[in-house]
Amino acid sequence: MRNRLLFICTGILAGVFIFIATEAANQGVVSQSSSIVLAAEAAAKPLKAECLGCHGPFEKMTAVTDKYTAPSGEKISPHRFVPHDSTKDEDVPECTNCHAAHALDPLPTHGSVDLSKVDVKWCYESCHHEKNFTSCKQCHA
Numbered sequence: 001m002r003n004r005l006l007f008i009c010t011g012i013l014a015g016v017f018i019f020i021a022t023e024a025a026n027q028g029v030v031s032q033s034s035s036i037v038l039a040a041e042a043a044a045k046p047l048k049a050e051c052l053g054c055h056g057p058f059e060k061m062t063a064v065t066d067k068y069t070a071p072s073g074e075k076i077s078p079h080r081f082v083p084h085d086s087t088k089d090e091d092v093p094e095c096t097n098c099h100a101a102h103a104l105d106p107l108p109t110h111g112s113v114d115l116s117k118v119d120v121k122w123c124y125e126s127c128h129h130e131k132n133f134t135s136c137k138q139c140h141a
Contacts, residue, residue, distance in 0.1 A: 046096070047094065058089075058092050065078060071120070074132065082126075
């Protein structure tokens, strides 16, 4: 119940933010409406705490997905703390870096969540620029 209420509150706050941002643009306070749209979209995304409320805990998800095959052919869990030697909750990446949010209570009649488009692109763009999961310390001092 608490997670559902948090999700609803997040949606309401995002709506309020969009309304205020739109009014600011209409009044000439903000000149670039595209930045307002991007900020509003970011505000509407669920936070990792909301996702992990149902899909967590993070350590369990990491263990369950430890046989993921990356494009490099490596078998590795894509669910990792960043930096990887951390175990702090604040070092869990945002779920929306790789996943699209779904409705709070996805019903079986709506079909299953499509994971075929989920990949490790964020990992490659943020750190693993060689498109493999070699430790940073092997190449960088």
